[in-house]
Amino acid sequence: MSFSVDPMRWWTALALLSTYGLMCATIWWAHRRRERARLFQQNQLGEASTGEKRVLVAHGSQTGQAEQLAWRTAESLHLAGRGVRVCALNEVDAAALAEVSELYVITSTYGEGDPPDSAALFADHLDAPDAPRLSGLKHAVLALGDREYEHFCGFGRRVDGWLSQQGATPLFERIEVNQMDEAAIRMWFEHLSMHAGAAAMDGWQAESLDVAGWRLAERRLLNAGSPGEGVYHLELEPVDGPLPTWEAGDLVHIAPPEGALNEAGEPDRQPRAYSIASVPEDGRLHLLVRLRRLADGGTGCVSGWLCLHASIGERLTLGVRAHPAFRIGDNADRRLLLVGNGTGMAGLRAHLRAREHARCRPGQGGSEAAASAVAPSWLFFGERDPQIDLHHREELQAWQSGGLLAGLDLAFSRDPHQPAYVKQRLAEGTRDIPEWGSQGAAIYVCGSLAGMAAAVDETLREVLGGDTLLALQRQGRYQRDVY
Numbered sequence: 001m002s003f004s005v006d007p008m009r010w011w012t013a014l015a016l017l018s019t020y021g022l023m024c025a026t027i028w029w030a031h032r033r034r035e036r037a038r039l040f041q042q043n044q045l046g047e048a049s050t051g052e053k054r055v056l057v058a059h060g061s062q063t064g065q066a067e068q069l070a071w072r073t074a075e076s077l078h079l080a081g082r083g084v085r086v087c088a089l090n091e092v093d094a095a096a097l098a099e100v101s102e103l104y105v106i107t108s109t110y111g112e113g114d115p116p117d118s119a120a121l122f123a124d125h126l127d128a129p130d131a132p133r134l135s136g137l138k139h140a141v142l143a144l145g146d147r148e149y150e151h152f153c154g155f156g157r158r159v160d161g162w163l164s165q166q167g168a169t170p171l172f173e174r175i176e177v178n179q180m181d182e183a184a185i186r187m188w189f190e191h192l193s194m195h196a197g198a199a200a201m202d203g204w205q206a207e208s209l210d211v212a213g214w215r216l217a218e219r220r221l222l223n224a225g226s227p228g229e230g231v232y233h234l235e236l237e238p239v240d241g242p243l244p245t246w247e248a249g250d251l252v253h254i255a256p257p258e259g260a261l262n263e264a265g266e267p268d269r270q271p272r273a274y275s276i277a278s279v280p281e282d283g284r285l286h287l288l289v290r291l292r293r294l295a296d297g298g299t300g301c302v303s304g305w306l307c308l309h310a311s312i313g314e315r316l317t318l319g320v321r322a323h324p325a326f327r328i329g330d331n332a333d334r335r336l337l338l339v340g341n342g343t344g345m346a347g348l349r350a351h352l353r354a355r356e357h358a359r360c361r362p363g364q365g366g367s368e369a370a371a372s373a374v375a376p377s378w379l380f381f382g383e384r385d386p387q388i389d390l391h392h393r394e395e396l397q398a399w400q401s402g403g404l405l406a407g408l409d410l411a412f413s414r415d416p417h418q419p420a421y422v423k424q425r426l427a428e429g430t431r432d433i434p435e436w437g438s439q440g441a442a443i444y445v446c447g448s449l450a451g452m453a454a455a456v457d458e459t460l461r462e463v464l465g466g467d468t469l470l471a472l473q474r475q476g477r478y479q480r481d482v483y
């Protein structure tokens, strides 16, 4: 009996088998993706094997650089097969430390050697008399800073010193990074692979800016005749193609113009951060930039170029940077207490514009019901001259009469009749502010760190009570974009 095989059948069987194989592979990939997403949601990369103590990567970050490096660090440890958890330093306490055998801290410094906001609660442990002994713990610290400040990497140094004092063993010496210096950051990853068994990261690269992809479309001086320096409203658009997406609260980094030199007479390549003052629905990226006047009478490198020298249509090198610490996040449905001064109006305006668009969304027909579904906001804003320095005055007044702004409290330090700072306006709200707090409001502060944010923090502590402010901070209801 002859046994002949129809080649057509073989091909069909092979095709079915391949399809089945492909299906299995797709399901496996989908499962892997879901699993990775789940771990990411729990801020974990990989599971620790049974009995193995987890590795913790903790970040203290204000504008996101330390946080970004923390994730890259976790990735390199995870690629080497380690179970890693990533969290903000504020989430680290004695119990969390007891569960880990290795701790990697990546933190920036602000003010006078102070912690960034996402490490402020952790900083309280450093002074506690009952701080835990950490003899079983190994640690490494990457401290981000800027040598222009007196307390270079002050907070990173303090955390490192505290860990050693509590008995933890350094895996390698603290690495300090001046202005995100790439060589120092590369050294961190080399040390991780040498001393912590992490996978080598091929050439760490700073975020790339969008080279010549943007142009200056519009510039308007907002405060002609002000006793302070000029504040300019700038509108930027991509040279080709659509606007990228971003959220209210995000930042841009703008590179100095070609050929700019720094104080040492070397090429200045350090990008400057600016808070975005619009949302993508506005069609352009708006900024509020104050001209920086230098001690020798000259103007700041990037602000001088943006405000005075760049011509309309000129190309810019910039990058849009997510700034999770100032995004709306879980506060989208909450009332907002917005507090700021000067160019701090930029970050606050972006949140108000986002809410204005939410009130008019086409799906909701811009109806009264849609408008009332958006929780109200209350703006406290400080500047110098009441006649000249209320940036975007008409827009704010329209928002107040239209109900988007339930309150608009202004303070002008050069007001001839009633000179005041924004903290005074907050102190006057001693009845209403706690009421907003108990109704679930979130507080967003934007503007100068030294001149305003510290005083506002102190006043909020008085008005709401220290414990309440602490609770708001823990719940992500006290967010700051301060510089």
Ligand SMILES: Cc1cc2nc3c(=O)[nH]c(=O)nc-3n(C[C@H](O)[C@H](O)[C@H](O)COP(=O)(O)OP(=O)(O)OC[C@H]3O[C@@H](n4cnc5c(N)ncnc54)[C@H](O)[C@@H]3O)c2cc1C
Pocket (backbone or CB within 6 Å): 063, 251, 262, 263, 272, 273, 274, 275, 276, 288, 289, 290, 291, 292, 293, 294, 295, 296, 298, 299, 300, 301, 302, 303, 304, 343, 344, 346, 481, 482, 483
């Ligand atoms: C998170 C964040 C958000 C920000 N948002 C905004 C915003 O929305 N709007 C805004 O206007 N700014 C904002 N800034 C500030 C902004 O990033 C810049 O710092 C500011 O515009 C000054 O930059 P510049 O290049 O003009 O000045 P630079 O040239 O960097 O000069 C700044 C300082 O450097 C020194 N210096 C430099 N060159 C000389 C020299 N030749 N002689 C003497 N001293 C010199 C001086 O101390 C001077 O004060 C933000 C900063 C951060 C960190």
Ligand SMILES: Cc1cc2nc3c(=O)[nH]c(=O)nc-3n(C[C@H](O)[C@H](O)[C@H](O)COP(=O)(O)O)c2cc1C
Pocket (backbone or CB within 6 Å): 060, 061, 062, 063, 064, 065, 066, 067, 107, 108, 109, 110, 111, 112, 113, 114, 116, 144, 145, 146, 147, 149, 150, 151, 152, 153, 154, 179, 180, 449, 482, 483
């Ligand atoms: C307002 C302000 C204050 C700062 N103060 C200090 C300081 O006291 N010491 C220091 O080393 N760096 C200081 N820096 C620099 C930051 O630590 C540095 O830019 C860091 O890379 C920011 O990282 P982050 O984005 O994770 O917060 C300061 C930066 C700003 C904008």
